[in-house]
Amino acid sequence: MADVEQDAAVPDAAGNGSDAVNGSAGRFVSSPEGTALAYGSLLLMALLPIFFGALRSVCCSKSKSASDMPETITSRDAARFPIIASCTLFGLYLFFKTVHTASMEGLRALGLNLKYLKLCSEDEPEVSRVWNDMRIFSQEYINLLLSMYFFVLGILALSHTMSPFMCRVFPANWPNKQYQLLFTQGSGDGKEEIVNYEFDTKDLICLAISSVVGVWYVLKKHWIANNLFGLAFALNGVELLHLNNVSTGCILLGGLFVYDVFWVFGTNVMVTVAKSFEAPIKLVFPQDLLEKGLDANNFAMLGLGDIVIPGIFIALLLRFDVSLKKNTRTYFYTSFLAYIFGLGLTIFVMHTFKHAQPALLYLVPACVGFPVVLALFKGELTEMFRYEESSPEEASLKEEVTESDKDK
Numbered sequence: 001m002a003d004v005e006q007d008a009a010v011p012d013a014a015g016n017g018s019d020a021v022n023g024s025a026g027r028f029v030s031s032p033e034g035t036a037l038a039y040g041s042l043l044l045m046a047l048l049p050i051f052f053g054a055l056r057s058v059c060c061s062k063s064k065s066a067s068d069m070p071e072t073i074t075s076r077d078a079a080r081f082p083i084i085a086s087c088t089l090f091g092l093y094l095f096f097k098t099v100h101t102a103s104m105e106g107l108r109a110l111g112l113n114l115k116y117l118k119l120c121s122e123d124e125p126e127v128s129r130v131w132n133d134m135r136i137f138s139q140e141y142i143n144l145l146l147s148m149y150f151f152v153l154g155i156l157a158l159s160h161t162m163s164p165f166m167c168r169v170f171p172a173n174w175p176n177k178q179y180q181l182l183f184t185q186g187s188g189d190g191k192e193e194i195v196n197y198e199f200d201t202k203d204l205i206c207l208a209i210s211s212v213v214g215v216w217y218v219l220k221k222h223w224i225a226n227n228l229f230g231l232a233f234a235l236n237g238v239e240l241l242h243l244n245n246v247s248t249g250c251i252l253l254g255g256l257f258v259y260d261v262f263w264v265f266g267t268n269v270m271v272t273v274a275k276s277f278e279a280p281i282k283l284v285f286p287q288d289l290l291e292k293g294l295d296a297n298n299f300a301m302l303g304l305g306d307i308v309i310p311g312i313f314i315a316l317l318l319r320f321d322v323s324l325k326k327n328t329r330t331y332f333y334t335s336f337l338a339y340i341f342g343l344g345l346t347i348f349v350m351h352t353f354k355h356a357q358p359a360l361l362y363l364v365p366a367c368v369g370f371p372v373v374l375a376l377f378k379g380e381l382t383e384m385f386r387y388e389e390s391s392p393e394e395a396s397l398k399e400e401v402t403e404s405d406k407d408k
Contacts, residue, residue: 001260001270001303002042002346002359030287030298038287038300039347045283046307046343047336049231053238054315054332056164058322060239061389070242072389073312078243078252082259093269095142096276143278147221150279151214154229158210159203161232166202176201221278223299229280234304238311245388246320249313253364256309260358271356274303283307302343306359310339310367317371320387324380331384335371342366 030038060070073081170176183195217225243249263270274282282303286296318332342363350357375381 001264001274001306002301002343002350002357031290034287034290035300035351037289038285039351041285042283042300042302043340043343043347045227045231045285046234046302047340049234049238049307050311050314050339051336053235053311054318056235056239057242057315058319061242061319070240072242072244073248073252074244075248075251078248079255081252082255085256086259086263089263089269089273092273092277096272146277146279147218150229151218154217154232154280155207155210155214157232157236158213158228159206161235162206162209163203166206170202174201179204217280222294223284223286224294226280227283227285230283230304233280234283234307234311237304237308238315241308241312242319242389243312243316246316246385249316250368253309253313253360253368256305257360257364260305260360264356264358270358274301302359306343306346306363309360310342310363313367314339316389319389320384323387324383330378331371331374334374335367338366338370339363 057070178198178200181195181197181199182193185192185194213225213228216222217229243252260270282301284299284301286292286299288296288298314332314335317335318329321329321332342365343359345362345366346357346359349362371384372381375384
């Protein structure tokens with residue numbers, strides 16, 4: 001989902017607060033230059049993880065390392081994903097709405113304004129009880145727990161993203177020691193490995209740098225730290241999530257096409273969750289950066305799902321290009337340009353109509369339609385849909401079977 005979010009004042013509990021909620025009172029109007037900068041930056045940030053994640057997915061598909069092992073999505077997984085995503089999204093919506101409604105009803109029952117609630121809580125026992133309940137079950141408290149969860153995930157994702165670049169930066173004579181983290185269960189012949197992770201000195205340096213970004217994000221919630229984690233999540237998703245064939249990709253993108261359109265146009269669920277959920281699950285860029293600098297707060301945003309979902313399909317087409325062994329990347333570049341066209345159209349419609357847009361409404365027809373038409377024109381449509389990608393374990397098993405057959 002693509003949208004523009006405005007910072008709004010907290011509405012008075014005793015009034016309707018419609019102006020504050022809708023952001024119509026004192027709303028900052030960004031300049032055309034600031035808007036163009038924000039939209040262009042979002043487009044560029046969306047392209048980076050798709051391009052580099054797709055390239056890394058080719059190496060990942062051939063890797064036998066446990067840390068780089070891809071997760072293969074089957075047609076059954078693709079068919080169930082929109083249903084699971086819808087249940088999760090609606091559950092978060094109900095949670096945030098219930099918490100907000102319960103807090104506001106408690107305030108109205110006491111005839112209080114949220115602005116003075118904390119100041120009065122020390123003198124009035126009933127006010128103190130409501131204030132404490134709000135602190136425990138408030139949206140801010142839940143977002144704090146989520147921040148700690150994404151703090152750990154973000155550090156690991158950013159560290160994994162930086163690792164290949166560190167290998168190029170550090171000189172070859174750098175002392176690079178190897179380490180292994182091993183957890184086992186049982187003993188003797190029944191011993192079973194739970195965790196077996198190998199890393200080196202360069203990985204530790206990446207982890208230290210990522211931890212600094214993580215602390216910055218938790219303490220300040222700065223949009224740059226949010227974007228660093230978001231880009232790392234997106235790149236890792238494109239690299240490590242693999243579709244097993246084109247048909248599975250069509251099922252996944254088709255299902256999420258309906259999911260995105262319904263939850264954005266049919267309800268206010270996705271917009272509400274996206275603006276209430278303080279986690280690096282979206283890329284943001286301020287439209288008032290030129291006026292307010294790094295303290296800007298009038299953001300345009302793009303959900304990570306609008307990057308990762310088309311991205312894993314584009315990465316699949318790159319691996320299909322590699323399998324053709326023609327030394328060309330025709331389908332990859334076609335789908336990549338289709339993504340640029342689709343996202344550009346999303347931003348144009350969003351800016352024109354001033355309303356949140358389901359980006360997959362424009363991205364899915366472009367990313368699927370352009371390569372399919374090209375394959376039909378080149379006479380490779382059947383070959384494209386017959387392309388099947390196996391997991392590294394299955395590939396190694398097939399190689400062992402082939403070698404044993406040759407020996408016989």
